[in-house]
Amino acid sequence: MHAAPWPAAEKRTLIGQRIDRIDGPLKTTGTAKYSYDINRPGMLWAKVVTSPYARAQIVSVNLDPAKAAPGVKAVWKDDDLSEVQYAGQIVAAVAAETEEQAEEAARAVKIEYKPLAHQVVDSDPARFDSKKERVGKRETGNVDDALGKADTVVTGEYGIPVVAHCCLESHGQVAEVRGGELYLWSSTQNVSGYSDRLGDEVDIPQNKIHVECQFMGGGFGSKFGYDKWGVISALLAKQSGRPVKLMLERDIELMTAGNRPSAFAKIKVGAQKDGTVTAFETDVWGTGGMGGYGPPPMPYVFDRIPNTRLSSRGLRTNRGGQRAWRAPNHPQGCFLTMSAMEDTAAALRMDALEFFLKNVALTDRPEIYTEELNRAAELIGYKQKSHPRGDPRPGPLKRGLGMSIHTWGGKGHPSDCDVTINPDGSVTAKLGSQDLGTGTRTIIDIVVAETLGLPVEAVRVEIGSNAYPPSGASGGSTTVGGVSASSRLAATAALNALLEVVAPKLGVTADALEAAGGRIRQSDKPDNSISWKDACALLGPTSITKRGSNNPDESQKLHLIDEGVGGAQMADVSVDVETGIVTINEMVAVQDCGLVIDLKTAESQVYGALIMGITYSLFEEAVYDAHTGRMLNADMEFYRLAGIRDVGQLKVHMMTGKGYDERGVVGLGEPPVISPGAAISNAVANAIGVRVPELPLTPDRVLAALKKGGMLA
Amino acid sequence: MPNQQHSTPGAGVSRRGFLKGIGVGTVATGLLSPVGLKDALARENGFVGPGEVPVTLNINGQNRALNVEPRVTLLDALRNRLDLTGAKKVCDRATCGACTVLVDGHPVYACTLLAIEAEGRRITTIEGLGTPTNLTPVQQAFVHHDAQQCGFCTPGFVVAASAFVREHPDATLDEVRHGLGGNLCRCGTYAGMMLAVVEAAKAKGGA
Numbered sequence: 001m002h003a004a005p006w007p008a009a010e011k012r013t014l015i016g017q018r019i020d021r022i023d024g025p026l027k028t029t030g031t032a033k034y035s036y037d038i039n040r041p042g043m044l045w046a047k048v049v050t051s052p053y054a055r056a057q058i059v060s061v062n063l064d065p066a067k068a069a070p071g072v073k074a075v076w077k078d079d080d081l082s083e084v085q086y087a088g089q090i091v092a093a094v095a096a097e098t099e100e101q102a103e104e105a106a107r108a109v110k111i112e113y114k115p116l117a118h119q120v121v122d123s124d125p126a127r128f129d130s131k132k133e134r135v136g137k138r139e140t141g142n143v144d145d146a147l148g149k150a151d152t153v154v155t156g157e158y159g160i161p162v163v164a165h166c167c168l169e170s171h172g173q174v175a176e177v178r179g180g181e182l183y184l185w186s187s188t189q190n191v192s193g194y195s196d197r198l199g200d201e202v203d204i205p206q207n208k209i210h211v212e213c214q215f216m217g218g219g220f221g222s223k224f225g226y227d228k229w230g231v232i233s234a235l236l237a238k239q240s241g242r243p244v245k246l247m248l249e250r251d252i253e254l255m256t257a258g259n260r261p262s263a264f265a266k267i268k269v270g271a272q273k274d275g276t277v278t279a280f281e282t283d284v285w286g287t288g289g290m291g292g293y294g295p296p297p298m299p300y301v302f303d304r305i306p307n308t309r310l311s312s313r314g315l316r317t318n319r320g321g322q323r324a325w326r327a328p329n330h331p332q333g334c335f336l337t338m339s340a341m342e343d344t345a346a347a348l349r350m351d352a353l354e355f356f357l358k359n360v361a362l363t364d365r366p367e368i369y370t371e372e373l374n375r376a377a378e379l380i381g382y383k384q385k386s387h388p389r390g391d392p393r394p395g396p397l398k399r400g401l402g403m404s405i406h407t408w409g410g411k412g413h414p415s416d417c418d419v420t421i422n423p424d425g426s427v428t429a430k431l432g433s434q435d436l437g438t439g440t441r442t443i444i445d446i447v448v449a450e451t452l453g454l455p456v457e458a459v460r461v462e463i464g465s466n467a468y469p470p471s472g473a474s475g476g477s478t479t480v481g482g483v484s485a486s487s488r489l490a491a492t493a494a495l496n497a498l499l500e501v502v503a504p505k506l507g508v509t510a511d512a513l514e515a516a517g518g519r520i521r522q523s524d525k526p527d528n529s530i531s532w533k534d535a536c537a538l539l540g541p542t543s544i545t546k547r548g549s550n551n552p553d554e555s556q557k558l559h560l561i562d563e564g565v566g567g568a569q570m571a572d573v574s575v576d577v578e579t580g581i582v583t584i585n586e587m588v589a590v591q592d593c594g595l596v597i598d599l600k601t602a603e604s605q606v607y608g609a610l611i612m613g614i615t616y617s618l619f620e621e622a623v624y625d626a627h628t629g630r631m632l633n634a635d636m637e638f639y640r641l642a643g644i645r646d647v648g649q650l651k652v653h654m655m656t657g658k659g660y661d662e663r664g665v666v667g668l669g670e671p672p673v674i675s676p677g678a679a680i681s682n683a684v685a686n687a688i689g690v691r692v693p694e695l696p697l698t699p700d701r702v703l704a705a706l707k708k709g710g711m712l713a
Numbered sequence: 714m715p716n717q718q719h720s721t722p723g724a725g726v727s728r729r730g731f732l733k734g735i736g737v738g739t740v741a742t743g744l745l746s747p748v749g750l751k752d753a754l755a756r757e758n759g760f761v762g763p764g765e766v767p768v769t770l771n772i773n774g775q776n777r778a779l780n781v782e783p784r785v786t787l788l789d790a791l792r793n794r795l796d797l798t799g800a801k802k803v804c805d806r807a808t809c810g811a812c813t814v815l816v817d818g819h820p821v822y823a824c825t826l827l828a829i830e831a832e833g834r835r836i837t838t839i840e841g842l843g844t845p846t847n848l849t850p851v852q853q854a855f856v857h858h859d860a861q862q863c864g865f866c867t868p869g870f871v872v873a874a875s876a877f878v879r880e881h882p883d884a885t886l887d888e889v890r891h892g893l894g895g896n897l898c899r900c901g902t903y904a905g906m907m908l909a910v911v912e913a914a915k916a917k918g919g920a
Contacts (some may be wrong), residue, residue: 024856025848027864028871030799030839037798045793099793100782168803168811168865168899217801217865218899250804437863437900604859604905611901636804636897644903645890652904 005558006488006595007450009661013516014450016656018600021442022456023215023435032215035187038174040243044073044095046236047106048229050252051084051091054118054318054629058082058091062110066094069108071101074240076232077109083116085290086318087630088255090228095236095244118318120624122262122287123159128315135314136295141307146279150270154344159264159694160335160677162287163620164254165325166639169217171257172247173226175233181208182234186226187247189219190473191466192432198226202234211466213434221324222258224473251634258323259622262286263296263332264694267340270307275350275358277341280305284336285313291321296333301407302341304362318629319622324475326612327408327670331677335695338404338678343691346389352682353377353386356403365566369405372568372590372655376403379588379651380570390689396578398689399585402682403570406674410593410667411563412481413472415550419448419490421498422543425533427452429490430462433471433483438669439601440479444487446597451491453515454532469547477667481561482550484597484665488560489548497544502535555664562663567591569610569675571683572648577706580699582684584614584648587676592655594666599654606652606672613676615642618696761829768832772797773841779828787831788812788823791838799839799868803897810896813869814838820876820895839868842875850916851875854909862900870896874910884914 006015026032063075077092084091092109096102121127147153173186182204188194191213199206216223233246248257263286270279282298293314299305325331345355353373360369377383382401391398417431429448435441441461448459462468472482499510502520506513506528514523521529555561572586589606596602619640623632633639677695684702685691690709692701706712762783769778770790779794788805791797791814803811805824812823815837843849848856851874861867870893877892878884884892889910898906 020856021859021861023864024859024861025845025852027861027867028848028852028855029843029845030868030871031845032864033798034801034865036802037792039793039796039798098782099789100784166899168801168809168863168897170803215864218863220899247802250806437861439862600859604862604902607904608862608901611903612899615901635806636808637806641809641897641899642901642903643897644893644906647901647903650904 005560006664012450014446014456016596016599019442019446019456019598021439021601022445022461023441034169034215034217035173035185035213036169036217036247038185038245040174040176043174043243043245044097044236044240045099045102046093046095046233046244046246047102048090048232048246048248048252049092049106049109049111050256051087051089051113052630053084053113053115054087054120055116056084056113057116058084059112059114061092063092065108065110066105069096069101069105071097072105073097073242074236076235086255086320088252088320090256093232093236095240118629120317120319120629121626122162122315122317123264125285125313125315136312137310139309143279143281143307143309146307147268147270147281150278151273152271152344152347154269154340154347155267156340156343156691157266157693158336158339160262160332161621161695162262162319163260163325163616164622164639165220165222165258165323166254166641167218167220167222170248170250170253171223171227172229173233174243174245175237176243177237177241180204181210183210184230185212186230187216188213188223189216189434189436189475190224191434191464192470193473194226195466198230198234201231202238212464214464216434216436219436219474220326221328221475224475250636254622254634254639255631256320258325259289259320260325261288261293261322261332263336265336267336269340269344271344271348273348275345275348275355277302277305277344277359277362279307281309282336283311285315287315287317287319288322289317289319293322294329296329296336298333298337300330300333300337301405302337302359302362303364319624326673330406330408330670330674331616334404334406334674335677335681339681339691342402342682342685346685349388351386352403352686353382356405368566368592369568372566372592373403373405375653376568376570376588376590379653380572380586382570385572389686391687396576397574398577398687399572399574400683400685400687401570401572402679402684402686403568404675404678404682405566405568406671408477408565408667408671408674409563410477410481410565410670412485412550412552412555412561412665412667413478414552415471415482415486416469417471417483417486417490417548418469418545419487419494419548420543420545421494421536423536423539423541425536426460427454427458428460428462429487430468431471431483431486432466432468433463433479434474435463436474438479438605439598440474440483442601443480443597444483447484447487448491451488452495453517453519455518477669477671480597480667481665485550485555485560486548489550490546491548493546493548494544497546498535501538502530505538506530559662559664561665562594563666565592565666565671567671567675569679571676571679573680573683573687575684575687575702577688580702582618582697582702584646584680586649586651587614587679588651589672590653590655591668591672592660593668594663595661596654596656597665602654602668603652605668607650609672610650610676611642611647612673614647614680616696617677617680618642618646621696766829768829770828770831770836771834772836773838781828783827783829785828786824787814787826787828790828791823797838797840801865801869803865808897809866810873811866811869813872813896815872815876818876820873839872842871849875851878851913854913858905858909858912860902860905860909862902866896866898870898870906874913878910878914882914884911886911
């Protein structure tokens with residue numbers, strides 16, 4: 001019999017290799033159908049009407065002119081809404097025969113508002129009514145005493161603004177009511193749990209809601225629930241008796257469909273002459289818009305600094321509510337902490353790498369960070385390129401290096417998987433998971449194929465529907481652990497059942513058999529074997545279906561999965577001190593994540609995270625106008641994403657092999673997106689000699705920092 | 714208190730006035746086979762709309778007849794009328810390139826062209842560039858170098874890259890960076906893309 005833990009390194013044929021994602025051909029040919037691409041017969045188009053005011057009382061909503069507009073088949077307004085809380089908040093919606101008619105009808109809806117005072121600026125806590133703040137305080141050790149005794153105390157102010165998710169496929173779904181059942185094609189990170197509680201809102205029994213999402217165009221934490229637009233589309237579909245497509249317009253998506261909370265902080269670091277940090281004090285504030293606010297973990301990673309104090313204020317602003325954004329709160333905590341740490345190194349006139357290596361003793365994984373920092377230094381040529389803060393070379397182009405370290409949990413979520421072995425030799429794995437583009441489909445395929453000794457092509461993976469065994473939401477880097485454990489357990493159970501059938505034929509007991517190279521064979525006498533197809537034919541007319549259930553704690557004990565990773569990144573930048581433009585020359589990411597299933601898609605996750613990190617470091621910020629309360633850059637021209645020219649040279653190194661593989665699978669999606677802000681900001685400080693206190697590192701901010709530092713003529 | 718609605722660019726411009734402004738008559742004279750549109754223009758004294766007008770679009774080598782309002786973009790005509798959903802609607806403002814198609818062989822953002830302007834021109838969409846079982850060299854290279862994650866930007870990049878490699882055999886990384894600067898990806902697949910396009914350009918150069 002075969003136990004579930006992963007095969008030994010020398011026995012693996014697929015796991016850990018670089019394998020093409022199995023849905024690559026569908027994506028490159030435009031064949032992959034995303035929710036936005038679903039066109040149902042007789043489908044209507046829905047458009048929402050949103051508030052132009054950051055805060056206003058709704059005096060009246062008149063849908064009649066919209067009802068009378070050409071092609072309109074259904075209308076909706078939010079009867080429970082008496083006051084809008086942010087610009088872009090949905091008030092009403094229409095559905096019409098064509099998209100153009102729906103746009104026109106949406107404009108015909110008459111809404112009378114009474115504007116009220118609003119607050120959208122989050123950088124200055126003095127503007128806020130302290131009664132409306134959420135305040136938190138925490139202290140370890142004795143910070144005042146430690147700061148008093150420190151050889152150096154460094155103070156700094158830093159900030160990282162609200163950024164949006166900007167998923168290329170906006171939020172939304174197609175809804176259809178047929179025979180009293182609701183069918184939803186939703187762009188979601190959570191097919192199995194997406195419709196929980198939707199039934200009550202649309203008056204359809206919960207078990208009659210069918211959710212499908214074969215492909216989705218990005219979520220990054222913003223697509224877990226059905227949201228207002230899910231309810232609206234279902235109600236419009238019910239009202240009209242027709243399928244309805246409702247995908248948010250780009251501006252509404254940027255204003256309404258989630259943001260990453262901001263974090264501004266005053267930080268005080270106390271350190272000894274040798275660089276050891278003894279005290280870390282943070283006064284942090286920020287906004288989650290109309291959503292809640294939890295302060296970032298501070299000090300980040302350096303959990304064992306003996307004396308720490310964190311006071312926090314969550315500012316409620318008239319902006320769309322916050323949502324999880326890839327590694328919630330970690331990029332903020334990392335940027336604030338690592339910037340203050342690097343400023344401390346500079347104040348001590350200590351080499352930054354030496355300083356970080358000294359202080360990794362104050363983290364939970366000093367050996368791993370030491371190894372990863374040294375590897376990153378090697379890959380970027382730290383020894384050859386590094387210099388103390390301030391590039392001493394003449395000319396307007398200043399070059400610098402910066403670094404950062406990060407951590408994440410990434411323990412697999414609960415997940416059920418059914419693996420079926422059919423008499424014709426075909427194999428299917430079914431689970432209610434989804435592939436966000438991380439490679440989930442491919443991972444499941446590899447795990448099942450490896451377990452059954454088959455090639456990747458021999459396995460059919462069916463995901464993206466709530467009709468399949470339930471699997472967790474894809475958030476927090478929990479998917480790879482969840483689905484690889486459940487599919488490994490299911491495939492192992494199915495194989496064991498097959499081996500029982502095959503054993504008499506080969507004249508041995510089942511526990512003497514193994515599956516490898518497309519055959520079932522005697523482990524210690526491989527010549528005694530039968531082909532996979534012939535083995536499956538022995539099943540007669542009956543398929544084998546076995547369920548694997550990932551209980552995260554049990555799987556962790558089995559070393560199928562684990563939690564907790566480290567990672568180190570370094571950036572090499574050039575800054576033009578005349579224009580303030582920052583250019584990325586090179587970035588290096590060194591990352592561990594336990595056992596890697598597919599090295600190719602794993603590396604892609606890290607490359608992608610570096611690029612997403614470069615984007616929020618250099619360009620991204622939801623800019624709000626204090627006077628009108630509206631987002632000024634709610635489009636992709638001015639809410640800028642990095643293009644292929646902006647990213648420089650990227651190097652990714654995955655820590656694999658002994659010491660890492662035995663841990664089992666750990667999540668990877670979040671961790672590498674955490675460090676870029678800090679690494680790039682530190683590199684800019686190293687280049688120009690002063691800290692640019694806030695991200696993104698736009699030319700105006702760079703020039704202002706140079707000016708403040710007396711370094712601009 | 715005046716009524717306030719969320720504003721959409723162009724909302725205040727009448728369609729008739731808009732079409733007059735851009736001079737649809739001039740566009741129409743350049744058309745090769747404006748079967749339905751020409752008749753409509755003659756009938757309407759050089760104006761069309763606001764109702765639907767017949768157009769014939771040559772897409773992936775086939776003539777497709779359809780009725781669209783003059784304000785309908787080529788992108789919306791492809792996606793909403795012809796169920797050719799490979800070109801994606803992302804920014805709808807000529808920024809991101811996810812809707813890139815070839816018009817007479819040149820990459821064009823399909824959200825910037827009205828369907829009626831595309832009549833008589835040779836339109837190639839991603840659906841005309843290989844199939845999952847018969848990938849083009851560019852598509853093969855995209856799969857091999859994993860130049861895709863969520864894949865929503867991928868068709869636009871593949872179309873843009875296909876035009877690029879045809880014009881730049883043996884392109885360098887630097888040329889690729891400039892050549893594909895008109896498309897955006899949120900997942901961050903540029904590293905694989907650069908390798909994929911260089912490889913595809915080499916294959917093309919050697920062909």
